[in-house]
Amino acid sequence: MDNLPPTVKLVAISKFHPSEYLQAAYEEGQRVFGESQVQELQRKVSEMPDDIQWHFIGHLQTNKVKYIAPYISMIEAVDSMKLMAEIQKQAAKCNRTIDVLLELHIAEEETKYGLTIDACRELLKEGEWRKMTNVRICGLMMMASYTDDSDQIRNEFTLASDFFDEVKAGYFANDDYFRERSWGMSHDYPIAIECRSTMVRVGTKIFGPRVY
Ligand SMILES: *Cc1c(COP(=O)(O)O)cnc(C)c1O
Secondary structure: OOOOOOOOEEEEEOOOOOHHHHHHHHHOOOOEEEEOOHHHHHHHHHHOOOOOEEEEOOOOOHHHHHHHOOOOOEEEEEOOHHHHHHHHHHHHHOOOOEEEEEEEOOOOOOOOOOEOHHHHHHHHHHOHHHHOOOEEEEEEEEOOOOOOOHHHHHHHHHHHHHHHHHHHHHHOOOOOOOOEEEOOOOOOHHHHHHOOOOEEEEOHHHHOOOOO
16 A cells, blocks of 8 residues: 555555454554444454544444544544434533544445435535534545446546535635545545545455455
8 A cells, every 4th residue: 555645544444354453554654544343443442552543434323422432533424413413412521523524425336324415415504513513524435336337436436526625615615624535445546546535445455355
């Protein structure tokens, strides 16, 4: 994973890998790791050094927010007001502000998760998030379709990138923190970077295949 442009942050997706693998990456200087399950994350947090920034990248159930609220650096896949309200509540209890990304659903795969572009527009327009002073919306996250068709992947990233500009102009024009575009995984991160990604979430290419 060398030669990422300096504007692109690498989130090492370590889900399902043992802490020894994370430790090896840590020793090479990696400090940002992404996990998708609360229990596994909790265990790794206790096993790994304190100066790691942990990103939660999976679907987060509201009843589990309280476990990660004290330390999580970013919750990447927020796709409902209900989840955001719970993050607000737990962040306030911990006296901190939690950075989040709004997860878009653009890919053609059927999944329950992620906001369509229209739903995301609605959520922002409705405005309840403005009251959530312990939640900071830092940008957008999405996954492209799992396909070999690089034109399709490129189209999806471009759609997300254009929508980012719309949201930035409409709601966060003066907010420097709204700047993250989290797209790109092992198989498509070079395309994602061409499509203005600021944050790539790479697992397999760093750690090898996952053993489930
Ligand atoms: C697992 C996962 C990744 C990493 O996938 P790789 O193909 O191993 O790079 C990235 N983003 C999300 C949301 C994931 O769940």
